[in-house]
Amino acid sequence: MESISKKINPKVRGWYQYYGRFYKSAMYRPLVNIERYLVRWLQAKYKKLRGHENLAKQFLRKVRADSPSIFYHWTLGLRL
Template sequence: RSELYKVFRPLNKALVRWARRKYKALRKYKTRASVFIERIATNNPGLFAHWRAGMVGAFA
């Protein structure tokens, strides 16, 4: 499972970058954007396959 974190962390980071570009309020705040995506991951774990597999905390 720890090997999967290495694979899915860049995907989660890309989602954080996407959120920072999409939402003006998150542009300056990397941590807020990451918390925003993490909240989406915990509320909607079926949104992405790696979130279903439990890779929700790989945002740091």
């Protein structure tokens, strides 16, 4: 998770600082898409999650509960 967060966090932080200042409602869709991307990435990375989207979402929820500061949009308190 750490390697992917290093790729995603700077971009999300920049988007949120620019668009979030004026269009907070416009940030919801991209953040949902990032969550979908994370679920797909987990399914590709772990064999036991392949073809099981709900298990991948549960795994992502557990990771969020254990360390909520991995991804920038999680630190904002956004629960998608």
